[in-house]
Amino acid sequence: xxxxxxxxxxxxxxxxxxxxxxxxxxxxxxxxxxxxxxxxxxxxxxxxxxxxxxxxxxxxxxxxxxxxxxxxxxxxxxxxxxxxxxxxxxxxxxxxxxxxxxxxxxxxxxxxxxxxxxxxxxxxxxxxxxxxxxxxxxxxxxxxxxxxxxxxxxxxxxxxxxxxxxxxxxxxxxxxxxxxxxxxxxxxxxxxxxxxxxxxxxxxxxxxxxxxxxxxxxxxxxxxxxxxxxxxxxxxxxxxxxxxxxxxxxx
Amino acid sequence: xxxxxxxxxxxxxxxxxxxxxxxxxxxxxxxxxxxxxxxxxxxxxxxxxxxxxxxxxxxxxxxxxxxxxxxxxxxxxxxxxxxxxxxxxxxxxxxxxxxxxxxxxxxxxxxxxxxxxxxxxxxxxxxxxxxxxxxxxxxxxxxxxxxxxxxxxxxxxxxxxxxxxxxxxxxxxxxxxxxxxxxxxxxxxxxxxxxxxxxxxxxxxxxxxxxxxxxxxxxxxxxxxxxxxx
Numbered sequence: 001x002x003x004x005x006x007x008x009x010x011x012x013x014x015x016x017x018x019x020x021x022x023x024x025x026x027x028x029x030x031x032x033x034x035x036x037x038x039x040x041x042x043x044x045x046x047x048x049x050x051x052x053x054x055x056x057x058x059x060x061x062x063x064x065x066x067x068x069x070x071x072x073x074x075x076x077x078x079x080x081x082x083x084x085x086x087x088x089x090x091x092x093x094x095x096x097x098x099x100x101x102x103x104x105x106x107x108x109x110x111x112x113x114x115x116x117x118x119x120x121x122x123x124x125x126x127x128x129x130x131x132x133x134x135x136x137x138x139x140x141x142x143x144x145x146x147x148x149x150x151x152x153x154x155x156x157x158x159x160x161x162x163x164x165x166x167x168x169x170x171x172x173x174x175x176x177x178x179x180x181x182x183x184x185x186x187x188x189x190x191x192x193x194x195x196x197x198x199x200x201x202x203x204x205x206x207x208x209x210x211x212x213x214x215x216x217x218x219x220x221x222x223x224x225x226x227x228x229x230x231x232x233x234x235x236x237x238x239x240x241x242x243x244x245x246x247x248x249x250x251x
Numbered sequence: 252x253x254x255x256x257x258x259x260x261x262x263x264x265x266x267x268x269x270x271x272x273x274x275x276x277x278x279x280x281x282x283x284x285x286x287x288x289x290x291x292x293x294x295x296x297x298x299x300x301x302x303x304x305x306x307x308x309x310x311x312x313x314x315x316x317x318x319x320x321x322x323x324x325x326x327x328x329x330x331x332x333x334x335x336x337x338x339x340x341x342x343x344x345x346x347x348x349x350x351x352x353x354x355x356x357x358x359x360x361x362x363x364x365x366x367x368x369x370x371x372x373x374x375x376x377x378x379x380x381x382x383x384x385x386x387x388x389x390x391x392x393x394x395x396x397x398x399x400x401x402x403x404x405x406x407x408x409x410x411x412x413x414x415x416x417x418x419x420x421x422x423x424x425x426x427x428x429x430x431x432x433x434x435x436x437x438x439x440x441x442x443x444x445x446x447x448x449x450x451x452x453x454x455x456x457x458x459x460x461x462x463x464x465x466x467x468x469x470x471x472x473x474x475x476x477x478x479x480x481x
Contacts, residue, residue: 051379052379052381053375053378053379070381071378071379071380071381072381073380073381075379076379077379079372079375079376081372083372083373083375083376085373085376085391085394085395086471086472086473087394087395087397087471088471096376096377096380096390097380100390126470126471127471127473128471128472128473146380
């Protein structure tokens with residue numbers, strides 16, 4: 001059961017610096033939306049606000065019919081880095097959000113989530129024994145195990161090499177198929193955006209607002225070599241440049 | 252370099268040790284000292300852990316207690332000895348208290364530093380799961396500062412052994428520290444050496460125990476001090 005994420009007229013400033021300037025955004029239940037935009041444009045801030053980590057903003061963020069004014073059990077967040085608890089085993093890291101009871105029910109949920117990211121064999125390992133890609137898969141499992149209705153991802157595969165990144169994108173899709181959360185993914189990687197998302201939302205320079213929305217038509221599973229995706233990537237690139245050039249002209 | 256009465260050879264020291272052991276004096280001294288260290292170290296480090304947790308986690312507690320504790324810390328800890336004697340008399344209380352003071356500060360300072368250094372990024376993970384502040388403290392901040400706590404405990408234990416000797420210099424009738432001063436008066440260097448060896452062995456033993464606990468409970472650490480996973 002996933003829920004809709006609605007952001008309306010969102011404004012956020014750090015001191016005198018406006019970071020988000022009137023942003024409207026809607027993600028339908030179980031939809032995958034990618035957000036791209038120039039770095040420093042407030043993408044990560046958008047996710048922190050949606051996750052309830054920072055409640056000083058104006059405008060509205062709703063998950064289903066719940067207003068976000070603090071962390072909600074219905075909302076999960078995967079960070080840029082895995083941020084695993086080094087003193088907990090992989091299984092205990094995954095179970096973190098489920099509380100401290102370790103009944104058969106919890107164990108079943110954890111082994112399910114580990115299976116979804118193909119890490120069953122590493123349940124007893126410590127984070128220091130994992131590669132970067134594996135650690136990020138554990139982070140993904142930890143976010144999914146509580147079955148959030150909305151999952152936010154903040155450039156989750158940024159630090160990984162191209163091959164690992166592609167594998168993790170497929171892990172993410174597989175996990176999404178299994179749990180069907182509403183996904184909002186912030187990324188720098190245009191290929192990733194068009195491969196994963198139903199729609200790609202383009203943000204302008206800071207203060208962030210939506211400058212373009214590009215629907216991605218091909219049905220899943222998609223082929224990375226699909227020329228439609230390549231064409232969309234070009235369109236995105238052009239839109240990004242247009243946006244920057246228009247800023248330069250008006251500035 | 253030294254005359255035999257100043258530095259007796261090992262066989263003489265061994266004889267002396269066997270002698271005091273047969274008369275039951277050595278056991279009595281060891282037990283007295285170990286009990287004082289155990290009591291003082293337990294009280295001092297527990298108090299330090301409680302206070303450090305509160306001060307590390309709450310700005311307000313920090314504002315109330317930190318200046319006082321900083322001021323107290325600047326007193327060379329051994330300078331407490333005469334005052335404690337005056338306040339508490341010459342029985343066990345001042346000795347245990349002195350040991351507790353010795354153990355307190357290393358544990359306190361290290362744990363506060365550990366808590367303050369916990370990565371905010373890990374705390375954010377817990378916040379996303381909507382954990383209450385108490386749960387974040389217990390499940391994230393305290394485990395993350397465990398390495399510092401164990402360092403503090405090791406230093407605290409070393410201090411405890413140091414302080415118990417000094418405590419027993421004043422008004423004790425048994426204990427290894429008492430044996431040192433007593434032997435000085437009777438110029439029994441062999442007995443002094445027996446006491447010194449006992450202190451060294453006991454101190455090392457304590458350190459090894461804490462180190463073993465450290466190794467066991469910090470297996471998860473990824474540092475050059477830890478063995479690489481196979």
